[in-house]
Amino acid sequence: MTVSGSGPSATPTVRDVAEHAGVSPMTVSRTLSGGKNVRAEVQEKVWAAVEELGYHRNENARSIRPGHSSGLIGVAITNLGNPYYGQFALGVEEVASLHGRRIMLGNTGEQLARESQLVSDFIGRQVEGLIVVPTGEGAEHLTPGRLGSVPLVLASRTVEGLDADTVLLDDINGAYEATKALIDGGHTRIGFLGNVLSVSTARRRYEGFVRALHEAGLEPDPALIRRGQQDVAAARRAMEELLGLDDPPTAIFSANNRNTIGALQAIGTRQKDGPAIPAPTLVGFDDVELADMLQVPLIIVSHDPRQLGAQAARMLFDRLDDPEMDESPRLVELPVTVGTLRG
Amino acid sequence: MTVSGSGPSATPTVRDVAEHAGVSPMTVSRTLSGGKNVRAEVQEKVWAAVEELGYHRNENARSIRPGHSSGLIGVAITNLGNPYYGQFALGVEEVASLHGRRIMLGNTGEQLARESQLVSDFIGRQVEGLIVVPTGEGAEHLTPGRLGSVPLVLASRTVEGLDADTVLLDDINGAYEATKALIDGGHTRIGFLGNVLSVSTARRRYEGFVRALHEAGLEPDPALIRRGQQDVAAARRAMEELLGLDDPPTAIFSANNRNTIGALQAIGTRQKDGPAIPAPTLVGFDDVELADMLQVPLIIVSHDPRQLGAQAARMLFDRLDDPEMDESPRLVELPVTVGTLRG
Numbered sequence: 222m223t224v225s226g227s228g229p230s231a232t233p234t235v236r237d238v239a240e241h242a243g244v245s246p247m248t249v250s251r252t253l254s255g256g257k258n259v260r261a262e263v264q265e266k267v268w269a270a271v272e273e274l275g276y277h278r279n280e281n282a283r284s285i286r287p288g289h290s291s292g293l294i295g296v297a298i299t300n301l302g303n304p305y306y307g308q309f310a311l312g313v314e315e316v317a318s319l320h321g322r323r324i325m326l327g328n329t330g331e332q333l334a335r336e337s338q339l340v341s342d343f344i345g346r347q348v349e350g351l352i353v354v355p356t357g358e359g360a361e362h363l364t365p366g367r368l369g370s371v372p373l374v375l376a377s378r379t380v381e382g383l384d385a386d387t388v389l390l391d392d393i394n395g396a397y398e399a400t401k402a403l404i405d406g407g408h409t410r411i412g413f414l415g416n417v418l419s420v421s422t423a424r425r426r427y428e429g430f431v432r433a434l435h436e437a438g439l440e441p442d443p444a445l446i447r448r449g450q451q452d453v454a455a456a457r458r459a460m461e462e463l464l465g466l467d468d469p470p471t472a473i474f475s476a477n478n479r480n481t482i483g484a485l486q487a488i489g490t491r492q493k494d495g496p497a498i499p500a501p502t503l504v505g506f507d508d509v510e511l512a513d514m515l516q517v518p519l520i521i522v523s524h525d526p527r528q529l530g531a532q533a534a535r536m537l538f539d540r541l542d543d544p545e546m547d548e549s550p551r552l553v554e555l556p557v558t559v560g561t562l563r564g
Numbered sequence: 565m566t567v568s569g570s571g572p573s574a575t576p577t578v579r580d581v582a583e584h585a586g587v588s589p590m591t592v593s594r595t596l597s598g599g600k601n602v603r604a605e606v607q608e609k610v611w612a613a614v615e616e617l618g619y620h621r622n623e624n625a626r627s628i629r630p631g632h633s634s635g636l637i638g639v640a641i642t643n644l645g646n647p648y649y650g651q652f653a654l655g656v657e658e659v660a661s662l663h664g665r666r667i668m669l670g671n672t673g674e675q676l677a678r679e680s681q682l683v684s685d686f687i688g689r690q691v692e693g694l695i696v697v698p699t700g701e702g703a704e705h706l707t708p709g710r711l712g713s714v715p716l717v718l719a720s721r722t723v724e725g726l727d728a729d730t731v732l733l734d735d736i737n738g739a740y741e742a743t744k745a746l747i748d749g750g751h752t753r754i755g756f757l758g759n760v761l762s763v764s765t766a767r768r769r770y771e772g773f774v775r776a777l778h779e780a781g782l783e784p785d786p787a788l789i790r791r792g793q794q795d796v797a798a799a800r801r802a803m804e805e806l807l808g809l810d811d812p813p814t815a816i817f818s819a820n821n822r823n824t825i826g827a828l829q830a831i832g833t834r835q836k837d838g839p840a841i842p843a844p845t846l847v848g849f850d851d852v853e854l855a856d857m858l859q860v861p862l863i864i865v866s867h868d869p870r871q872l873g874a875q876a877a878r879m880l881f882d883r884l885d886d887p888e889m890d891e892s893p894r895l896v897e898l899p900v901t902v903g904t905l906r907g
Contacts, residue, residue, distance in 0.1 A: 275710045301654045302870075304647035304853075311644040314671055323685060326669040328657055342666060367618045482853060489857040510647075510825060511854050514832040527645075 233274040242270035294324050294537065295343030297336060297353045300451075301328040305478055305507060305526045306354070309376070312530025313352055320538050322349065329356060331451055337362040344371060350537040352530075355380045357420050372540040376533040379421040386540070388532045388553045392422050392506075395522040395557035396429025399504040400474055402520055402559060404437045408472040408502065412445035412463045414456060414484055415476030423448065426476040426506055445470045456483025464491055464501070472502040481505030481512075488517055506557075524557040576617040585613035637667050637880065638686030640679060640696045643794075644671040648821055648850060648869045649697070652719070655873025656695055663881050665692065672699060674794055680705040687714060693880040695873075698723045700763050715883040719876040722764040729883070731875045731896045735765050735849075738865040738900035739772025742847040743817055745863055745902060747780045751815035751845065755788040755806045757799060757827055758819030766791065769819040769849055788813045799826020807834055807844070815845040824848030824855075831860055849900075867900040 239246040244263060251259050252267040259267075270276070294317050298306040314324050325348065329336040333356045340362050343351060351373045353363065360383035363373060375387040403411055413430055416423035427448075431441055444466065447459035456479055463470055464487060475481040481503065488500045502518040512521055532553060540546055582589040587606060594602050595610040602610075613619070637660050641649040657667050668691065672679040676699045683705050686694060694716045696706065703726035706716060718730040746754055756773055759766035770791075774784055787809065790802035799822055806813055807830060818824040824846065831843045845861040855864055875896060883889055 301650045301657065302647075304650060307644045307647060307650045310669075311671065314644065323670065323682075326653075327666065328654065339666075485854060485857060509854070511828060511852070511858065514828060514858055514860075515854065516859055517857075 233276045235276075237274055238267065238270045238276050241274055242266045290349050291347040292322050293346065293348045294322050294534070295340070295346075295348035295351045296324050296326050297329055297339050297343075297351070297355075298326065299329050299331045299354050299356060300479075302452075303479060304510070308526040309354070309530040312525075312527035312532075313534045314530075315527075316531045316534035316538065320541075331356050333358045340367075344368060350374070350541055352376055352533045352537060354378060357381065372537055374533045374537045376529060377422060384550045386536050386551050388529060388536060388555065389425075390422070390524055390529065391554045391557050392425035393429040393432070395506060395524075395559060396426040396474065396476070397433045398429075398559040399506070399520055399522050400430045400433035401436070402561075403472045403474070403502060403504060404433060404439070406472075406502065409439060410442065410445065410468070410470045410472070411439075412470035412473040412501070413441065413447065413476070414450060414459055414463075414473060414480040415448050416451060416480075417449045423476055426474075430474050430476075450480055450483065453479050453483045453486070456480040457486045458483075460484040460487035461491075464488070469498075470501055473504070475503060475505045478505065478507035478509050481507065481509055485509075485515065485517060485519075519560075521560045522557050523560060524555060529555060576619045578619075580617055581610065581613045581619050584617055585609045633692050634690040635665050636689065636691045637665050637877070638683070638689075638691035638694045639667050639669050640672055640682050640686075640694070640698075641669065642672050642674045642697050642699060643822075645795075646822060647853070651869040652697070652873040655868075655870035655875075656877045657873075658870075659874045659877035659881065663884075674699050676701045683710070687711060693717070693884055695719055695876045695880060697721060700724065715880055717876045717880045719872060720765060727893045729879050729894050731872060731879060731898065732768075733765070733867050733872065734897045734900050735768035736772040736775070738849060738867075738902060739769040739817065739819070740776045741772075741902040742849070742863055742865050743773045743776035744779070745904075746815045746817070746845060746847060747776060747782070749815075749845065752782060753785065753788065753811070753813045753815070754782075755813035755816040755844070756784065756790065756819070757793060757802055757806075757816060757823040758791050759794060759823075760792045766819055769817075773817050773819075793823055793826065796822050796826045796829070799823040800829045801826075803827040803830035804834075807831070812841075813844055816847065818846060818848045821848065821850035821852050824850065824852055828852075828858065828860060828862075862903075864903045865900050866903060867898060872898060 235246050235249050239249045242249065244267060248259055248263060249267050252264045296310060296313050298310060300306055310324065310326055317324050325343065327339040329339060336356050340351065348371060351368065351371055353373065353375055354377045355375055357378050357380050360380045363380060363383055363385065373385050375385050377389065379387055400411065413427065415427060418424050434441055445463060447463065450456040450459050460483055473484060475484050484503055492500060500517050504520040504522065506522040508521060508523050512519055532555060536551060578589050578592050582592045587610060591602055591606060592610050595607045639653060639656050641653065643649055653667065653669055660667050668686065670682040672682060679699050683694065691714060694711065694714055696716065696718055697720045698718055700721050700723050703723045706723060706726055706728065716728050718728050720732065722730055743754065756770065758770060761767050777784055788806060790806065793799040793802050803826055816827055818827050827846055835843060843860050847863040847865065849865040851864060851866050855862055875898060879894060
């Protein structure tokens with residue numbers, strides 16, 4: 222591959238591409254921006270030259286010229302290690318590519334300081350929009366004063382004191398229905414495993430759990446409640462504690478998939494090693510791969526994280542496509558499905 | 565929060581921050597770039613002003629000024645929906661943050677055209693380095709002529725005809741040892757589930773599989789080989805075909821976690837609905853969450869995708885930290901562990 226007129230190490234410019242294709246630099250520029258008013262065969266010549274010279278637009282330079290957009294959507298998730306968020310990001314990406322945008326994915330690890338830094342960095346890189354699964358512990362870095370005109374959609378969780386477009390799951394009803402299924406199955410000693418209450422999903426799912434108990438004239442038993450587990454290892458330890466109680470719960474509501482997997486592992490170990498007591502019935506919020514193959518009584522509160530991501534992206538593009546849109550924040554709650562009791 | 569000297573909607577500049585902190589713009593700039601030659605209490609004043617005004621550096625503008633780097637590492641993975649790659653990206657991110665860099669994650673969906681476009685886009689955004697899990701079908705867009713001085717590390721897979729720093733798993737020995745365990749267990753009719761052979765991991769794992777067969781005087785049986793399954797649904801159908809044969813295999817080697825999960829689902833359905841034949845023994849490359857809780861004979865070829873990501877990042881930073889480093893490409897193979905047969 223030789224490049225006429227410039228050494229192999231020089232970075233080719235629009236002018237090089239134009240010369241190589243035998244067209245004007247304006248034609249190259251128009252072709253790269255979508256090809257409006259450029260004949261198909263000329264566009265082909267330009268693309269061949271782009272390919273041959275290895276030309277790259279400087280996307281950063283483009284994004285700081287007024288009137289040019291970066292083509293980037295910033296997406297902040299809390300835990301890259303949770304398959305849930307991979308599916309979520311995939312849903313965002315699918316809708317973003319329909320709109321010709323790329324996503325830039327960052328991980329906050331459930332830490333407010335990293336979230337704040339990440340959002341600031343996204344803004345510094347001129348993202349056109351932001352989709353954030355917030356830690357929920359602070360709002361300051363997500364206020365319009367900080368984001369300027371960049372639209373924001375919160376996904377999966379809310380932030381105390383922040384009004385923004387938000388897409389949530391129907392956490393409260395999902396947890397309510399699942400707990401009700403346990404009570405209808407005759408359970409009265411029901412344990413709870415979940416995230417810290419500063420996370421809105423944990424709060425909302427706990428609310429649904431308590432509502433079902435109250436409706437049946439039951440009270441949540443503090444001895445059976447374990448909160449704050451953010452990964453599988455912590456969830457497993459919490460479940461082992463519950464199973465080790467003198468009077469263990471006969472059923473458990475687990476508020477997310479990390480807690481469900483930890484609980485399943487604890488049950489599995491106990492069935493292998495421990496005294497032969499019946500495994501508690503488990504209800505888990507979020508799908509779990511292979512859940513249907515386990516020999517453990519399990520109800521799943523099921524939903525599609527990909528749909529959640531897609532919905533967040535659609536809400537963002539609503540605003541990007543129509544900057545004159547009514548400013549009032551919108552709230553969408555996606556339905557969940559409570560599986561039937563097995564085992 | 566009021567901002568003296570500028571309206572609330574104006575974007576604050578370095579000059580605003582300097583005025584607010586009572587220091588020179590140069591001091592602000594030095595503080596933002598690491599604080600060299602700026603006293604600690606002055607730095608604190610600057611950061612307080614940055615915080616109070618909601619100032620963001622324009623990272624893109626910075627990255628196109630000569631001598632300034634973007635602080636970004638481009639990471640291309642093939643399937644965001646596979647938890648394996650979430651862990652992989654987490655490993656890259658951990659090492660990148662130790663080096664003060666952020667990652668920009670893109671998904672190619674196993675499509676060469678998207679990979680090529682993504683790499684070009686990363687280069688256009690002035691990434692400092694690239695880590696790519698390649699589809700493996702083309703090398704052109706990854707050649708030095710295209711990447712310029714941006715270092716590249718290939719992870720998990722190689723690309724035919726491309727010499728670059730690469731980190732792989734010990735695919736061949738892992739598949740060999742796992743298949744040998746099946747043969748030692750008395751199996752002679754062993755099926756194979758895997759990705760298309762253009763993917764180097766599939767090729768290498770098939771090579772290990774065949775080597776173990778040959779050593780035992782066996783030949784791979786084309787009727788028992790299913791290749792090209794890239795997701796769980798396709799893997800499940802392929803496994804159902806194998807289970808439905810008049811003379812089905814008594815054991816299966818599955819070359820990655822998508823195929824293993826599909827195979828497990830097919831076995832599960834058959835155990836529930838189908839004739840009561842014994843489930844084939846399954847060997848799966850890659851860890852699978854909850855695998856240890858299933859009632860199916862299963863051997864896992866285990867490794868840590870997070871370590872793979874971390875190793876790729878370390879190889880990249882070796883080059884970034886020492887541009888004078890020997891140019892010859894390095895190849896690292898990470899060990900895998902073959903579990904013992906259960907069930």
